[in-house]
Amino acid sequence: MSIQSHILLMAVFAFFVAVVGGVLLKDTARQQARAGAETFGGLMAGAIILGWILYVFPL
Amino acid sequence: MAARSTAKRSTPAAPAKPLWLVYLLGWLVPGGGHLWLGRTTKGFVFLVALPAMFVIGLALEGRLFPFAPSEPLVALAAVADVASGLPYLIAHSLGYGAGRAVALTYDYGNAFLITAGLLNALVIVDAHDIALGRK
Numbered sequence: 001m002s003i004q005s006h007i008l009l010m011a012v013f014a015f016f017v018a019v020v021g022g023v024l025l026k027d028t029a030r031q032q033a034r035a036g037a038e039t040f041g042g043l044m045a046g047a048i049i050l051g052w053i054l055y056v057f058p059l
Numbered sequence: 060m061a062a063r064s065t066a067k068r069s070t071p072a073a074p075a076k077p078l079w080l081v082y083l084l085g086w087l088v089p090g091g092g093h094l095w096l097g098r099t100t101k102g103f104v105f106l107v108a109l110p111a112m113f114v115i116g117l118a119l120e121g122r123l124f125p126f127a128p129s130e131p132l133v134a135l136a137a138v139a140d141v142a143s144g145l146p147y148l149i150a151h152s153l154g155y156g157a158g159r160a161v162a163l164t165y166d167y168g169n170a171f172l173i174t175a176g177l178l179n180a181l182v183i184v185d186a187h188d189i190a191l192g193r194k
Contacts, residue, residue, distance in 0.1 A: 009119070009167045013174070016112045020178045023104045024185055027194075 014043035081190045085183040087144045089175075092186030105182050112175035113146040121168020122158020123151055136169070142176035 003009060022036025076096065085092030090105030124136040140156075141147055150156050156172070159165060188194045 003119075004163050009164065012115065013167070013170060016108050016115075016171075017174065017178070019108050020105065020182070023101050024178075024181060 010047055011044065014040050014047075017043065076190060078187065078190055081186050082183055085186045086142070086179070089144060089146070089179045089182060092183060093189070096186060096189050098189060105179075109143065109175050109179050109182070110146045112171050112178070113143050113150070116168045116171030116173075116175060117150060117155050119164040119168030119171060120159040120162040121156070121165065121170075121172045122160075123147065123156030123172065136173055139173040139176040139180075142180045143172070144179060147176070 003012075018036040018040035021039045022032040022034075026032045026035045081092045081095065084095050088094075088106065089109035090102040092102075093099075093105060094102035123140050124133050126137045127133045158168070162168075185194070
């Protein structure tokens with residue numbers, strides 16, 4: 001596959017996990033959308049924050 | 060009062076559909092258990108999202124891990140891969156999923172493949188709860 005951007009691949013991964021997680025955990029469409037958006041945002045924000053921590057404090 | 064306490068003590072009704080079939084359908088076809096139980100919207104979302112994750116994982120040159128009891132983490136990854144059901148069986152029988160460890164996207168591919176299987180396992184547990192009338 002030609003996509004080699006780490007952040008784009010991470011976003012695609014987070015998107016699918018968020019969709020499945022949101023639909024799995026909640027019952028109404030509104031709740032599912034909210035849970036999915038929170039999961040997506042949490043995964044992206046967590047990865048970016050962790051990336052910056054590792055940039056400052058490399059292993 | 061007496062009626063309420065009797066109802067409380069009574070055992071839950073047996074599921075209308077056999078549980079083993081819910082598990083089998085849910086495993087083979089991601090979302091199949093939900094579709095069979097009448098949760099069509101959820102079922103279609105799983106039916107699209109989970110095989111898509113699996114295919115993306117293969118396209119990213121991820122590996123379908125072999126069962127290697129000597130390497131526990133590899134064996135666990137293999138279990139997660141198998142949990143994808145029919146997509147795994149088709150890919151495995153066609154020889155896909157050899158993986159290319161030097162590929163830039165190899166680890167991403169593995170993450171997609173393993174996560175697709177693990178999410179399908181969660182979907183099967185959800186179908187189990189629906190079949191028992193808990194959801």
